Amino acid sequence: MDHEDSARFAFLHAAPVIGGAALLKLPPLLGALGDGLRGPLLAGSVAAFVAAYLAPRYLARHFEHRALIPFSIYCSVVGLGSLAYFAVT
Structure with missing residues (x-):
């Protein structure tokens, strides 16, 4: 899979989750x-x-x-930093 297809897949993969969250949270917010x-x-x-x-x-x-x-380097550094932070606190 090339980069363009993987980016499109990732966004399309998130759409049902975002839509489901909106369906759960909208009724109380509009009430x-x-x-x-x-x-x-x-x-x-x-x-x-x-x-x-x-x-x-x-x-x-x-x-x-x-x-x-x-x-990917940024994600690795931030992820390891977050793990270290939450392991200490």
Whole structure:
């Protein structure tokens, strides 16, 4: 699988999980307890939709010319740092 296909697969794989979480959390937020949250909820949903739509396109173009080695090093360092932090605390 090439980089473009793997990025597209990862985003498509996350869509059902995000949709399921939205279905579980939206009714309480839109009910009587969420009176002041409707505007920010709508703005956040629109921003998340735009970002989720544009991110795979950007990553596909990015992966055509660049490799994932710097990102994998970053993930490894942050992951090991997080493990060390949570092991100590």
